[in-house]
Amino acid sequence: MSLADPNAPLSVSQLNRQVKFLLETQYPAVPVTGELSNVSRPASGHMYFTLKDQNAQIRCALFKSVLARSAYKPKEGDQVLLRGKLSLYEGRGDYQIIVSSIQPEGEGALQAAFFKLKEKLEREGLFAPEHKQPLPAAIRRVGIVTSRTGAALHDILTVLKRRFPAIGVILYPVQVQGADAPGQIIAAIETANRLNQVDVLIVGRGGGSLEDLWSFNDERVARAVFASQLPIVSAVGHEVDVSISDFVADVRAATPSQAAELVSPDQADLYSLINHRRDQLTRRWLSISQTAQQRLSHLRQRLRDPGTLLREWQQRLDDRERRLVHALKNQQRLRLQRFESLEKRLHRASPLARLKTDQQRLGQWRQRLQRLGLEQLKPRRQQLASLAGQLNTLSPLNTLERGYSITRAENGQVIQQASQTKAGDQITTLLRDGTLTSRVE
Template sequence: MTTKTFYSVSEVTQYIKSMMDTDILLSNINIQGELSNVKYHYSGHIYFTLKDEQAVIKGVMFKSKANQLPFTMENGMKVILRGYVSVYEPSGQYQVYVDSMKKQGTGDLYEAFEKLKVKLAAEGLFDASKKKQLPLLPRTVAVVTSATGSVIRDILHVLSRRFPNFHLVLYPVRVQGKEASGEIVRAIQTINRCIPADVIILARGGGSIEELWPFNEEVTARGIFESRIPVISAIGHETDFTIADFVADLRAPTPSAAAELVMPDKESLIQTVTDRQERLLNAVKNKLGRTREMLSSLSEKRLKMPLTHRLDQFRLKCDHMTGMMANHMTSVIRENRNLIKEMSVKLDAMNPVNTMNRGFAVVVHTKNGNLIKSIEDTEKNERLKIYLTDGTLESIVLEKENLPMDKLFKEVRKSE
């Protein structure tokens, strides 16, 4: 590069690319590593990541070379590849362009996955007989996932569409990293101990096997198995499978699908109850009608006059019973409808969004997303995030003051 006062991004990238393209070692190099994020593109090219314990490098094998590959590339497979390393200018990333590849075996993470899977299956943690039944209409749904991101928004969107006055409790946790599995287990234990939830959704978005690994750890699996509350796993994409999926009482292919499975559609449920009640009432009426016709026929054709009087009494009793049963069924229908209305009102009253509409808010640590329940959970000058019904606020703790509950309520009423 000629001496200039400044260089463009393109010039710097082109210079680095030319340096790498003319390097003898990088122009024809053998690299050993473990495959991850393997993607077969519709164009015929194969994109992947090659990694070891300390580093990763992007890779691509174009269609002409991929057609000569004697095996199918899979995540976790250990390989030795030959190719050249260069820079892809549009993204500024260096990557390896593969000419050939040899398979070595299965990666360490996949070996650990299969080993734990066999162990837990032998202990009976995957047995269908030990799966807990999901409630038809849960009063409270607990969700264990990250407080930020699209997962919780997708779940809220689906639940709001299917049963608007649902009650949801979010227990925010980390969903990747070394500390994630411990937080997940503590969340499940706390919900079982302190929150009257009817079902738990354990969810996170897609990712590589490394990012999903907290859901493949033994401590997570046993935490799910020991939960007395049914657990639905919704980890990653439809093609992603984790140990948590095998242990959970039900696996959903995506977080949105989990919300579909856990909550029935309110209008469909009401219509189903109404249809069944009407069919039952019609069946009773038809049965009584056929009985009345049979008795009438017997009285006219086969019985003598004295019995005819008795049959008249039977007809009157049948008419009376028909009326009583019709009234009873009408009362049952009315009571069930009122019950559904009462349940809807109760669920609506428990809806956290309505609570927030009255002026309350959800406060979490900006740094880790943990929920704040007491002033003891905060420190002076700490940054907080406040969730309101129409958005969020960032705040800083300036002072802390202990207030008795009665004085706190007086302050709240003054502000109203």
């Protein structure tokens, strides 16, 4: 194939085709050493990766037929020696090596440095669980240490807006790759701790190759993360990417989006919790109200009718009146019996002088007895009259006024049944205007 006239315009496809022809014809198969990165193997079975060193990188294609003949299976981070032809992928204009053979040359330098630093910091205890700070229960403001223009910031803000729009965000913009990136990341972490304006820090970036993520494998960055008084969530790369910062941080998130989920409550869950608490309060209030109503009803049932209490006291007064009348009658009967006894003794003593003296003494005793009886009966009569006046409406005498009567035995007991008497007993019937004395036959 000859080159076209340099003065004639070429399409992009024509230019890529000519460059591909030159590469494939002018350069024989060449051996190249480097570190494997960004290794991928799609469903076609072919393998694509980047071969890199400290200063440069080149894309490589290892087709399925060559891979099937090789005992060695390439993997991320391996240092390899490969042989292949230079070519150009016309569709993207990518300069690449078509690999014809590949063999390992040990771990890549970056991978070896990663494991060396990891072992060092692990021995010092920077990864120990007892140094991990828990995330605050209530996070009001989140600090983000990442690139202002990176996809990680967009992913974090999108998740925060969806889950909890009220959460505050402070961005500490830094470079996330390159020679200046570690210093800027360290300065941002120290600034966030000094200002103490946030509750938690998210430190990270989006995905990339091992060298792209290398700033987060820097020992100085690791020690700054460990020294932070603010809890730090490390969110570096994709789910398969692991950095030294992930091991040192208080919490490791597989992606920046997951980091945003870890530091933000889900507003749907909060609404659900609020509704649940409201329902709990409602049920509690209804329970308390029902219990109070039941207690009030019980107390109302226990509260006795004042009219019932008044009737009980009236019955007690009637009973006291009956007992008082009975006691006065008994006392009077006893005194009369004593008087009769004395009188009989007087008759038995026949001398007139003694009779006269005894008569005088008897007169005196009679007067004293009468006076004493009157004095004792007076306050009781007054008390009885007072009680009778108060209880007149419920007095048995009113019952007698209506035509009823009360019959008592000789001992004063009220007769309620005929079986309480026998033939020959003397009974007294109390009527409205007097009494009748009868004898049972």
